[in-house]
Amino acid sequence: MIASDGKDFKRPKVVRDEKGEVSQVLKDEGFFSPIGVTLEIDNEDKLRSDLRTAFAEAAPDYHITLTRPFYSSRALIDDVFKRNYPKAISFMHRVIERVSPHIKRAHLNWVILPQSRTPTVQVGGAYSVGTIVDVNHFKRDLGNIFSALCAWSYARKYGYEFEKALVDGFQGKTTNAWDELRSQTEVRVYPKGDECSAPICVADIFAFLTDKKLYSERRKLFKDDVESVWSSMSFDVSSFYFNEQNLGAIKWIDETPLKLEDYLARPMTYMLVDQEYLSQDSTDVEVSSYKDFLTTRGFHELPIIQAQEVGGGVKGYQPRDDPNTIRDGDFLIYMGEESRRIAHSYEDALEVSVLSVKELREELRKKGYKC
Numbered sequence: 001m002i003a004s005d006g007k008d009f010k011r012p013k014v015v016r017d018e019k020g021e022v023s024q025v026l027k028d029e030g031f032f033s034p035i036g037v038t039l040e041i042d043n044e045d046k047l048r049s050d051l052r053t054a055f056a057e058a059a060p061d062y063h064i065t066l067t068r069p070f071y072s073s074r075a076l077i078d079d080v081f082k083r084n085y086p087k088a089i090s091f092m093h094r095v096i097e098r099v100s101p102h103i104k105r106a107h108l109n110w111v112i113l114p115q116s117r118t119p120t121v122q123v124g125g126a127y128s129v130g131t132i133v134d135v136n137h138f139k140r141d142l143g144n145i146f147s148a149l150c151a152w153s154y155a156r157k158y159g160y161e162f163e164k165a166l167v168d169g170f171q172g173k174t175t176n177a178w179d180e181l182r183s184q185t186e187v188r189v190y191p192k193g194d195e196c197s198a199p200i201c202v203a204d205i206f207a208f209l210t211d212k213k214l215y216s217e218r219r220k221l222f223k224d225d226v227e228s229v230w231s232s233m234s235f236d237v238s239s240f241y242f243n244e245q246n247l248g249a250i251k252w253i254d255e256t257p258l259k260l261e262d263y264l265a266r267p268m269t270y271m272l273v274d275q276e277y278l279s280q281d282s283t284d285v286e287v288s289s290y291k292d293f294l295t296t297r298g299f300h301e302l303p304i305i306q307a308q309e310v311g312g313g314v315k316g317y318q319p320r321d322d323p324n325t326i327r328d329g330d331f332l333i334y335m336g337e338e339s340r341r342i343a344h345s346y347e348d349a350l351e352v353s354v355l356s357v358k359e360l361r362e363e364l365r366k367k368g369y370k371c
Contacts, residue, residue: 003199006036006146274336
């Protein structure tokens with residue numbers, strides 16, 4: 001099986017004065033590209049077990065307390081190590097070394113589309129009127145679907161011999177690459193996959209460390225540099241960057257948003273929260289929206305732990321989009337009277353498990369979690 005994740009690669013523009021000293025750092029300017037990785041894993045169950053062991057064994061050495069089996073790179077940086085980058089990076093290196101025996105191959109991707117050569121990209125046109133977009137806007141939008149493009153790139157290089165493709169949650173529009181990937185292999189899309197899927201979590205940490213290793217070793221986003229930062233590992237490392245020759249595969253050919261409900265990793269865990277508990281400036285019911293209210297109690301982690309336990313994806317319930325995505329076997333976790341009503345209403349048609357936050361806490365406590 002393979003697991004794919006992507007993230008942003010940014011290098012701000014540095015302005016120096018006449019003496020050669022840094023006078024300005026322009027974060028909104030400079031180089032940008034999505035960067036992602038696809039890992040081929042030999043045994044998902046063993047990797048999951050060793051990932052949990054890696055986190056548990058390393059935690060005492062770093063004087064940290066973990067409340068769930070594993071974390072994404074962002075959660076480690078922000079929530080666990082409180083922005084202490086050196087300690088967090090050291091911890092992540094230790095995790096990768098611990099699970100590396102289960103990694104057969106790593107394949108890295110990024111995008112090179114210089115504005116001097118490709119100032120604009122024409123998108124759409126297959127089922128809708130074509131549109132011209134600025135190349136920098138195009139690259140940033142490409143980041144939304146980059147995990148799927150990385151999986152496709154891996155398959156194009158090594159073939160579709162793998163059992164299935166686990167892809168971190170994404171959104172976007174139809175591309176020829178996505179159409180080929182989903183037609184050739186089983187694809188499982190994990191919303192918040194870097195938090196709830198062990199293989200995608202490892203891919204997320206791997207992509208994060210690739211960025212940091214390139215920066216600390218003063219290397220650039222060149223093929224030899226990207227591959228060399230992992231030369232000490234026992235698994236094979238390859239890379240491929242998308243350029244103007246690959247636009248036909250990676251650019252969106254239709255303006256209609258992708259419908260991914262048939263590819264979501266089941267069982268899904270949905271979190272429903274009444275509006276009164278959401279951030280005041282929030283309009284979307286996403287996991288991040290209810291963090292302000294629940295973080296101090298540690299309750300925001302409960303649906304993530306649940307998803308790690310049952311092996312599916314996790315997302316905040318969105319009334320506009322999610323009624324058609326819920327399936328038999330899914331979990332609906334609610335907080336508030338209106339959310340309770342909505343969650344239980346699905347029991348009239350589907351075999352779903354409905355739990356309040358309190359009930360979920362009790363279930364997880366029975367399994368040994370301190371929540």
